[in-house]
Each structure stands twice: as structure tokens, then as C-alpha cells.
Amino acid sequence: MIQDFDNDTIYNKVKPNLLQSYWTAFVKSASLYDVDLSYIEDVTFVSQDLGGSTAGIANGSCEDYVLILVDETVFRNLTTGEQIFLMYHELGHDVFNASHDGGGLMSPNVRSLEYKLFQTEVEDFFTGKDYIEWTDEECEFIRDLTDN
Numbered sequence: 001m002i003q004d005f006d007n008d009t010i011y012n013k014v015k016p017n018l019l020q021s022y023w024t025a026f027v028k029s030a031s032l033y034d035v036d037l038s039y040i041e042d043v044t045f046v047s048q049d050l051g052g053s054t055a056g057i058a059n060g061s062c063e064d065y066v067l068i069l070v071d072e073t074v075f076r077n078l079t080t081g082e083q084i085f086l087m088y089h090e091l092g093h094d095v096f097n098a099s100h101d102g103g104g105l106m107s108p109n110v111r112s113l114e115y116k117l118f119q120t121e122v123e124d125f126f127t128g129k130d131y132i133e134w135t136d137e138e139c140e141f142i143r144d145l146t147d148n
Contacts, residue, residue, distance in 0.1 A: 005084060011025060016075060019045035019087075020045060022087035022091070023043050029122055044067050045068045046067065046070070049071055055078060055086055056087065058092075058094045060094040062134060062140075062143050063094075063143065065094075081113055081114075085118065092105055098131040098132065098133060099132050099133065102132040106132075
């Protein structure tokens with residue numbers, strides 16, 4: 001059997017109508033690389049109209065919480081791979097304060113990735129090969145944007 005998003009034991013449990021399922025998958029993926037996220041308790045997904053074609057926004061970057069805003073109308077029109085990529089990307093911002101500068105999983109545009117490439121990007125992210133944290137100055141700017 002060829003591995004893909006539909007038969008992967010982590011990704012086949014995500015459900016677009018249960019946004020919290022993406023957090024569960026993210027935590028399980030992290031644990032594969034000995035990254036323990038069990039200490040994070042404040043994780044919220046909020047459904048709202050984000051306008052235009054924006055499917056999701058990380059609104060807890062540089063904060064002590066995870067707050068992902070999701071436009072479910074746009075989100076549900078993405079492929080399964082795009083949905084998982086988007087959620088892992090936004091969670092990467094909020095959980096690790098990861099910037100777009102590292103590329104890979106944190107590249108700024110949602111894209112559909114072939115399963116094996118996505119797995120490589122996830123590994124590179126959780127092993128620290130491919131992400132760069134926001135600077136203190138960037139965090140200050142981000143907090144100013146999201147606190148208003």
C-alpha cells in the first residue's frame with residue numbers, strides 16, 4: 001500500500017468539521033521527533049469570516065496561547081493535504097513562534113504537497129532543521145497587530 005494522507009495513522013484522523021483534530025495530529029507528529037507538547041493547554045480554534053481567500057490565521061504568535069482563526073468556507077474547499085499543511089503552518093507560528101524565513105512547512109503560501117514531501121517538511125520542522133523563530137522585535141510588532 002502506498003502511504004498517503006488518507007491511510008496515514010495520524011492524518012486520517014483529522015476532520016475539517018472538528019478543527020481540534022488538527023491539534024491532536026500536530027501533537028502526535030511532534031512526538032515522533034521527541035517534541036513534547038503536552039504542556040500546552042490553551043489551544044483554541046475560532047471559526048470566522050476572514051475575508052477573501054484567507055483560510056487561516058495564527059493569532060497567538062508570540063503569546064502564551066494558541067489561537068487559530070479559520071474561515072471554514074474557504075478551508076473546506078482546500079484539499080486534505082492543503083488543510084493539513086495550513087493547520088501545521090499556523091500551529092507552527094503559534095506554538096514555536098516560527099517565522100516564514102525558514103521555508104519548508106513555514107513557507108507563506110498554502111500549497112498542496114505530495115505526501116512524502118510533506119513528511120520531509122514536518123521532520124525538518126520538528127527536528128529544527130527548517131524553522132527560524134520570530135525575533136523579539138518581530139514579536140513586539142506581531143503582538144501590537146493581534147492585540148488590537
